[in-house]
Amino acid sequence: AQSVTQLGSHVSVSEGALVLLRCNYSSSVPPYLFWYVQYPNQGLQLLLKYTTGATLVKGINGFEAEFKKSETSFHLTKPSAHMSDAAEYFCAVSMSGGSNYKLTFGKGTLLTVNP
Amino acid sequence: KAGVTQTPRYLIKTRGQQVTLSCSPISGHRSVSWYQQTPGQGLQFLFEYFSETQRNKGNFPGRFSGRQFSNSRSEMNVSTLELGDSALYLCASKLATGGNTIYFGEGSWLTVV
Numbered sequence: 001a002q003s004v005t006q007l008g009s010h011v012s013v014s015e016g017a018l019v020l021l022r023c024n025y026s027s028s029v030p031p032y033l034f035w036y037v038q039y040p041n042q043g044l045q046l047l048l049k050y051t052t053g054a055t056l057v058k059g060i061n062g063f064e065a066e067f068k069k070s071e072t073s074f075h076l077t078k079p080s081a082h083m084s085d086a087a088e089y090f091c092a093v094s095m096s097g098g099s100n101y102k103l104t105f106g107k108g109t110l111l112t113v114n115p
Numbered sequence: 116k117a118g119v120t121q122t123p124r125y126l127i128k129t130r131g132q133q134v135t136l137s138c139s140p141i142s143g144h145r146s147v148s149w150y151q152q153t154p155g156q157g158l159q160f161l162f163e164y165f166s167e168t169q170r171n172k173g174n175f176p177g178r179f180s181g182r183q184f185s186n187s188r189s190e191m192n193v194s195t196l197e198l199g200d201s202a203l204y205l206c207a208s209k210l211a212t213g214g215n216t217i218y219f220g221e222g223s224w225l226t227v228v
Binding site: 042104 | 119121150157158160163165170171173205215216217218219220221222
């Protein structure tokens with residue numbers, strides 16, 4: 001079974017400040033990990049993913065995340081927040097291998113960026 | 116390359132009615148899955164289709180059903196609508212093999228009154 005916990009349902013930062021969105025997962029097999037972003041009234045857009053290999057992954061819009069197996073974490077960061085980053089962010093996990101058809105999502109973190 | 120396309124984008128139905136939502140996956144993608152998003156329950160997996168066969172199903176009542184056509188397009192149907200079915204229904208597609216990324220459409224907003 002898999003699960004995802006996103007710490008903090010709402011994070012507020014100032015424009016130019018560091019963005020840190022936390023995600024912890026549990027999985028009985030090596031996981032694939034994803035971050036998706038959802039803007040108001042839109043679907044989900046993939047920000048970045050970890051499957052195998054390098055544990056620090058870079059995504060779109062300046063975001064990156066680091067897979068830490070020992071901490072079962074996959075936190076999302078961005079050095080400098082922009083107003084356009086305001087959205088809801090979802091961490092998700094799927095199983096590696098042939099059963100990677102299904103995503104299990106966290107509850108989401110709403111990011112607010114203050115001018 | 117066109118993304119995942121869902122129709123209709125918005126619809127309002129009355130309790131007891133039924134609704135059909137449509138999804139066209141990314142060209143070449145043969146796996147289509149559906150998710151329900153509500154403020155209370157978040158994003159929940161409904162079912163997944165591959166080669167016109169339902170491979171997996173989430174924990175939803177039998178009122179929720181779907182199908183996939185030979186061109187990989189998919190439809191989902193909800194019968195005897197309840198107020199609690201009001202949600203954003205998201206369709207997603209992925210490559211059948213060698214692909215591990217699931218791509219989402221814009222969603223269909225269903226309001227049940």
